[in-house]
Amino acid sequence: MILRARILLTFVCSLIALVACSGSGDAEVADAVSSCEASAQQVVARFDAFLEPYNDLSPDEFLAAPNLAGLDDFQNDIADLVVDVATNPNDDCTERDLEREVDMALEDHAGTGLLNQYLVGLIRQGLAVERRDIAVAPDDDLLALLPLLGPGSSITFSAGTFSLDATVLIQSDLLLVGAGRDETIIESSAESAAFAVLGSGNLVVNDLSVHHVGDAPASVVLVIDAALEMVRVGLAGGIVDADEGGGSGLVLTESEKQPDVAVVLDDAVIFGNEAAGIAVTGSFAPDVLNSSIEANGQCGICFFDEAGGHIQSNTFVGNGVGLQSSGASTPEISQNSFDNNLVAGILIEVDAAPVLV
Numbered sequence: 001m002i003l004r005a006r007i008l009l010t011f012v013c014s015l016i017a018l019v020a021c022s023g024s025g026d027a028e029v030a031d032a033v034s035s036c037e038a039s040a041q042q043v044v045a046r047f048d049a050f051l052e053p054y055n056d057l058s059p060d061e062f063l064a065a066p067n068l069a070g071l072d073d074f075q076n077d078i079a080d081l082v083v084d085v086a087t088n089p090n091d092d093c094t095e096r097d098l099e100r101e102v103d104m105a106l107e108d109h110a111g112t113g114l115l116n117q118y119l120v121g122l123i124r125q126g127l128a129v130e131r132r133d134i135a136v137a138p139d140d141d142l143l144a145l146l147p148l149l150g151p152g153s154s155i156t157f158s159a160g161t162f163s164l165d166a167t168v169l170i171q172s173d174l175l176l177v178g179a180g181r182d183e184t185i186i187e188s189s190a191e192s193a194a195f196a197v198l199g200s201g202n203l204v205v206n207d208l209s210v211h212h213v214g215d216a217p218a219s220v221v222l223v224i225d226a227a228l229e230m231v232r233v234g235l236a237g238g239i240v241d242a243d244e245g246g247g248s249g250l251v252l253t254e255s256e257k258q259p260d261v262a263v264v265l266d267d268a269v270i271f272g273n274e275a276a277g278i279a280v281t282g283s284f285a286p287d288v289l290n291s292s293i294e295a296n297g298q299c300g301i302c303f304f305d306e307a308g309g310h311i312q313s314n315t316f317v318g319n320g321v322g323l324q325s326s327g328a329s330t331p332e333i334s335q336n337s338f339d340n341n342l343v344a345g346i347l348i349e350v351d352a353a354p355v356l357v
Helices: 004-022 034-055 060-065 071-085 094-107 114-125 142-148
Strands: 131-135 153-157 160-164 168-170 172-177 184-188 192-198 203-212 216-223 228-237 250-253 263-266 269-271 274-278 285-291 293-294 300-305 310-312 315-317 321-325 331-335 337-339 344-348
Touching: 034 071, 034 094, 114 269, 142 160, 142 168, 184 192, 192 203, 203 216, 216 228, 269 274, 274 293, 293 300, 337 344
Parallel strands: 131 153, 153 172, 160 184, 168 192, 172 203, 184 203, 192 216, 203 228, 216 250, 228 263, 228 269, 250 274, 263 285, 269 293, 274 300, 285 310, 293 315, 300 321, 310 331, 315 337, 321 344
Antiparallel strands: none
């Protein structure tokens, strides 16, 4: 399946590059002016018009859409706009200038919707970023810093409480390290998710907690087609929406089958989420080890579809169901303890085939 958002990224950034090969050449032009700023605003306005019919879709729904009405027209319009700039002998807008103006316009444009932020982030990833290792304190603007970080970057958090009001989108390799699960607390009031790890992203998180706060429905961490490692991490506070969606501590889902995507949780504390502590769908097969999974409304861990994984040496206390295996799921369950779960410690639905060791 072609990832539609990747089409947008490749197309917009390759068109911007036309400026470098189709510009006004070596001849000097009297009174040349730059249309970079105005052209960048037109790119963003046309992007916004294209995206408007899809604003209610989640990123995974958008990626899975077999056809996107208006995509060809969007591409043709942007092509015409950029070629006009590149071939105008009275325009000194360079490739680098246009990239910078598009980047600034997109930064100002990004709305609060998860799909909008996801696509804007993909396009902005086409612009120059570098690997960086940074340290942050609670008064630093984390959301402003993230676009500056290239693949392989790291963020070290001091002790304290960090407040976020928008979803943190992660689409490349990133390491987050706190001062301790009880010392570094990230509180997010964002809708949909506090963190969304998408596509080629690979998130590693050590020694901090992420809590959803406020009344907006959301899960805490959403992973789509991506890899994840969490060690000594806390996830709490997921709230279901009016349709009983969302509300989990960690959601693992996919837009297409992803072979060998590694997800590991070790020594995690996942508690107080209205739906699942961990919801595993598609073909994800996480390793969940040595963790405490407590007081989650629907289930501590729910397996759906063809999900699998290894669930070993964990404690399940006070959940609706400790561990639920549904669909054709096949998790391997060993050396766990179950106590005071309201409905059952382990619930196996008819077509599921978990392995109990």
